[in-house]
Amino acid sequence: MPKQTFFNLSEDKRVRVFEAAIRExxxxxxxxxxxxxxxxxxxxxxxxxYQYFEDKNDVYHYMIEVIADRKAAVFNQVRDExxxxxxxxxxxxxxxxxxxADKGELDYAEAGxxxxxxxxxxxxxxxxxxxxxxxxxxxxxxxxxLIKPDVDSRLLIDLISTFSISELYxxxxxxxxxxxxxxxxxxxxxxxxGTGR
Amino acid sequence: MPKQTFFNLSEDKRVRVFEAAIRExxxxxxxxxxxxxxxxxxxxxxxxxYQYFEDKNDVYHYMIEVIADRKAAVFNQVRDExxxxxxxxxxxxxxxxxxxADKGELDYAEAGxxxxxxxxxxxxxxxxxxxxxxxxxxxxxxxxxLIKPDVDSRLLIDLISTFSISELYxxxxxxxxxxxxxxxxxxxxxxxxGTGR
Amino acid sequence: MPKQTFFNLSEDKRVRVFEAAIRExxxxxxxxxxxxxxxxxxxxxxxxxYQYFEDKNDVYHYMIEVIADRKAAVFNQVRDExxxxxxxxxxxxxxxxxxxADKGELDYAEAGxxxxxxxxxxxxxxxxxxxxxxxxxxxxxxxxxLIKPDVDSRLLIDLISTFSISELYxxxxxxxxxxxxxxxxxxxxxxxxGTGR
Amino acid sequence: MPKQTFFNLSEDKRVRVFEAAIRExxxxxxxxxxxxxxxxxxxxxxxxxYQYFEDKNDVYHYMIEVIADRKAAVFNQVRDExxxxxxxxxxxxxxxxxxxADKGELDYAEAGxxxxxxxxxxxxxxxxxxxxxxxxxxxxxxxxxLIKPDVDSRLLIDLISTFSISELYxxxxxxxxxxxxxxxxxxxxxxxxGTGR
DNA sequence: AATGAATGAGGGTTCATTCAT
DNA sequence: CATGAATGAACCCTCATTCAT
Numbered sequence: 001m002p003k004q005t006f007f008n009l010s011e012d013k014r015v016r017v018f019e020a021a022i023r024e025x026x027x028x029x030x031x032x033x034x035x036x037x038x039x040x041x042x043x044x045x046x047x048x049x050y051q052y053f054e055d056k057n058d059v060y061h062y063m064i065e066v067i068a069d070r071k072a073a074v075f076n077q078v079r080d081e082x083x084x085x086x087x088x089x090x091x092x093x094x095x096x097x098x099x100x101a102d103k104g105e106l107d108y109a110e111a112g113x114x115x116x117x118x119x120x121x122x123x124x125x126x127x128x129x130x131x132x133x134x135x136x137x138x139x140x141x142x143x144x145x146l147i148k149p150d151v152d153s154r155l156l157i158d159l160i161s162t163f164s165i166s167e168l169y170x171x172x173x174x175x176x177x178x179x180x181x182x183x184x185x186x187x188x189x190x191x192x193x194g195t196g197r
Numbered sequence: 198m199p200k201q202t203f204f205n206l207s208e209d210k211r212v213r214v215f216e217a218a219i220r221e222x223x224x225x226x227x228x229x230x231x232x233x234x235x236x237x238x239x240x241x242x243x244x245x246x247y248q249y250f251e252d253k254n255d256v257y258h259y260m261i262e263v264i265a266d267r268k269a270a271v272f273n274q275v276r277d278e279x280x281x282x283x284x285x286x287x288x289x290x291x292x293x294x295x296x297x298a299d300k301g302e303l304d305y306a307e308a309g310x311x312x313x314x315x316x317x318x319x320x321x322x323x324x325x326x327x328x329x330x331x332x333x334x335x336x337x338x339x340x341x342x343l344i345k346p347d348v349d350s351r352l353l354i355d356l357i358s359t360f361s362i363s364e365l366y367x368x369x370x371x372x373x374x375x376x377x378x379x380x381x382x383x384x385x386x387x388x389x390x391g392t393g394r
Numbered sequence: 395m396p397k398q399t400f401f402n403l404s405e406d407k408r409v410r411v412f413e414a415a416i417r418e419x420x421x422x423x424x425x426x427x428x429x430x431x432x433x434x435x436x437x438x439x440x441x442x443x444y445q446y447f448e449d450k451n452d453v454y455h456y457m458i459e460v461i462a463d464r465k466a467a468v469f470n471q472v473r474d475e476x477x478x479x480x481x482x483x484x485x486x487x488x489x490x491x492x493x494x495a496d497k498g499e500l501d502y503a504e505a506g507x508x509x510x511x512x513x514x515x516x517x518x519x520x521x522x523x524x525x526x527x528x529x530x531x532x533x534x535x536x537x538x539x540l541i542k543p544d545v546d547s548r549l550l551i552d553l554i555s556t557f558s559i560s561e562l563y564x565x566x567x568x569x570x571x572x573x574x575x576x577x578x579x580x581x582x583x584x585x586x587x588g589t590g591r
Numbered sequence: 592m593p594k595q596t597f598f599n600l601s602e603d604k605r606v607r608v609f610e611a612a613i614r615e616x617x618x619x620x621x622x623x624x625x626x627x628x629x630x631x632x633x634x635x636x637x638x639x640x641y642q643y644f645e646d647k648n649d650v651y652h653y654m655i656e657v658i659a660d661r662k663a664a665v666f667n668q669v670r671d672e673x674x675x676x677x678x679x680x681x682x683x684x685x686x687x688x689x690x691x692a693d694k695g696e697l698d699y700a701e702a703g704x705x706x707x708x709x710x711x712x713x714x715x716x717x718x719x720x721x722x723x724x725x726x727x728x729x730x731x732x733x734x735x736x737l738i739k740p741d742v743d744s745r746l747l748i749d750l751i752s753t754f755s756i757s758e759l760y761x762x763x764x765x766x767x768x769x770x771x772x773x774x775x776x777x778x779x780x781x782x783x784x785g786t787g788r
Numbered sequence: 789a790a791t792g793a794a795t796g797a798g799g800g801t802t803c804a805t806t807c808a809t
Numbered sequence: 810c811a812t813g814a815a816t817g818a819a820c821c822c823t824c825a826t827t828c829a830t
Contacts, residue, residue: 008793028228029228032226032228045794046795046821047794047797052793055821056822146391146392146394148392155381159382159385162360163356165359166359170355181352188349188352189386194387195343195344197342232803232805241811242811243805244807245810245811247804252804253804253805422622425619438790440826441789441792442790443826444826449825449826540788545784549779552758553750557753560753582742582743582780583779584783584784586780587780588739588781589739600814625800627798635816638815639816640801641801642813646801647800
């Protein structure tokens with residue numbers, strides 16, 4: 001967790017520092033990310049960085065949590081607004097909302113992707129939590145007769161979310177296409193591709 | 198590309214060097230991989246390393262190509278042995294063969310995974326090529342009436358291969374489960390999860 | 395010397411700050427001692443620290459003086475209570491009193507040790523002064539016929555005090571043994587170890 | 592232990608590096624000693640330093656061992672040349688020889704002192720070993736009737752060696768006086784200072 | 789008198805790469 | 810073709826001290 005000093009900062013500065021970190025961690029894996037570059041980008045001194053954060057891990061973990069929280073918030077909102085939607089619709093809608101939210105150059109989405117590829121414990125926990133939320137929705141849809149009862153719920157969620165992540169990565173410069181492809185893929189999973197022959 | 202000196206080496210030594218590189222790149226991301234460790238592991242001097250390869254990137258790219266070639270060879274062999282199999286069966290069978298092939302300590306599969314996550318141009322090209330091979334098979338299966346004609350072939354392949362990669366990663370210590378889950382996912386995609394309601 | 399602001403502080407706070415400093419300097423050599431830790435321990439801000447003291451050296455020197463004063467006070471008291479005791483007895487008794495005094499967690503003795511090992515001018519001066527006090531007592535004992543007249547008084551004092559310091563260091567966790575060994579050493583010096591052969 | 596690279600160096604360079612280290616560690620405690628200064632002084636690059644030694648500790652420990660070996664060698668030689676000398680004479684003579692040996696500006700003696708004050712395990716082991724050598728000699732002298740049988744041998748050695756160390760420190764610029772004072776102190780311990788009254 | 793954010797030089801260490809032998 | 814010592818930029822991090830509030 002960042003030190004109190006970080007939270008005492010003016011919002012302006014706090015955001016500047018945080019965004020510099022996001023930018024760095026979005027652009028390359030943790031090992032390659034450089035505190036030097038973050039501080040230069042943020043326009044603060046090295047010393048200041050370490051007044052804000054315990055160490056390089058600290059910013060990184062904090063970033064993961066912030067992004068996960070944002071994602072969860074978006075999802076909760078969408079779910080509340082569409083209480084009867086099935087899991088597929090909820091996934092699609094919240095993806096749309098999230099994409100619309102990140103308008104600026106700053107790429108929360110890209111950072112989110114890194115997290116999904118990250119094998120730190122914290123990232124795993126974040127993924128796990130998110131995954132379980134979706135699994136529960138699948139179970140609900142099974143009960144509602146919307147999804148075949150013998151489907152492995154976790155497998156289904158893994159299938160969708162790994163596709164979603166890597167598709168976002170592939171289309172990181174064209175979010176409309178990303179959403180479109182995600183919709184198509186989900187449809188395909190719903191309907192099946194086989195002819196039964 | 199490795200320098201000529203590398204190919205002039207005795208097979209014994211050439212293999213030793215190459216395997217040391219694979220081991221290193223399997224164990225950690227490119228940035229963290231260390232030339233120092235590779236040369237120590239290979240039992241060669243640092244100077245020699247730079248007589249064989251231009252730089253760290255060079256070995257890495259070379260490794261990507263070798264592994265891709267191996268994968269393609271496995272796939273071609275499986276396809277030749279099962280000329281009537283559909284794309285799903287071919288994917289599963291060649292996955293099984295590939296998994297069975299890497300019994301030793303040396304982990305081609307793990308290195309292959311790194312490549313799939315890699316965002317270098319060369320890795321992208323390799324993936325692209327492999328992807329296209331599969332897309333063509335999907336098209337063939339459509340013609341054979343095995344797959345619905347309105348399915349987006351590339352999307353289907355992307356869906357399967359992203360799942361395959363990340364599932365391999367998740368179960369890297371339990372290959373039997375990996376293959377099993379891949380089979381289940383493919384089945385799910387073939388049949389569809391929706392009830393049509 | 396601490397700034398006036400330090401002496402204007404409430405006794406409570408002044409003591410808190412001073413004891414935090416002692417604790418820090420007892421635990422590690424000057425270079426490793428950290429102002430950060432002192433202020434945290436004392437529960438004051440960094441800014442305040444520099445309103446009390448010129449710098450890290452300043453607290454340190456001040457601490458040396460305070461401890462030296464305490465030692466001198468103990469010694470004077472013991473001497474006054476035992477006007478006829480010889481120098482050896484006075485050394486032993488005041489050592490005992492000093493050891494008994496530091497019962498609490500706060501370790502004046504340990505800090506005193508650091509000073510004895512310190513090579514700053516101020517520490518040298520403090521040692522010098524203390525040494526001279528003892529030398530005068532040796533001279534008095536020579537006049538009283540208790541010590542051989544041809545003994546080099548300063549040498550004798552140096553011999554005892556270096557032993558005392560390093561023995562305290564060796565037995566810093568067992569003060570009873572320290573005092574015992576000091577007594578044994580002094581006895582040995584009084585009687586001599588040679589057989590005259 | 593230094594890496595092989597260090598021992599492969601030309602004697603010239605090896606000595607230059609080692610002496611730079613000694614100079615640094617003589618001048619200040621371990622924590623304050625700077626690798627940066629050592630490499631600058633030695634005229635090598637930072638990278639080279641770490642080709643020679645594991646880390647800062649490594650040089651330091653190596654230095655301790657080298658100095659201890661030198662001391663032991665001197666002592667053994669003196670002992671062999673004077674088989675009948677008592678422990679006091681052996682201490683004095685080997686001190687003289689050691690002092691004579693360090694003629695240059697390079698101060699092995701000063702570094703030896705640091706070791707004596709050092710509380711690392713290796714330094715403790717070195718002191719322990721040296722101390723035991725002397726204790727055995729005291730025992731021998733007791734058997735020969737040269738030292739009173741009820742004297743605590745270890746205490747006697749501690750008394751002499753702590754004095755020796757700190758006296759060397761006090762007179763680091765005047766070795767003749769150091770030896771003279773050591774002789775006087777030993778004499779005092781042999782004869783005793785008390786008059787028996 | 790009190791605060792605590794800001795600073796930047798310096799700490800130890802790693803590493804890919806070069807080059808003389 | 811082989812060697813391995815040499816290099817220096819970059820790494821993450823700590824610290825005493827300053828200064829605006």
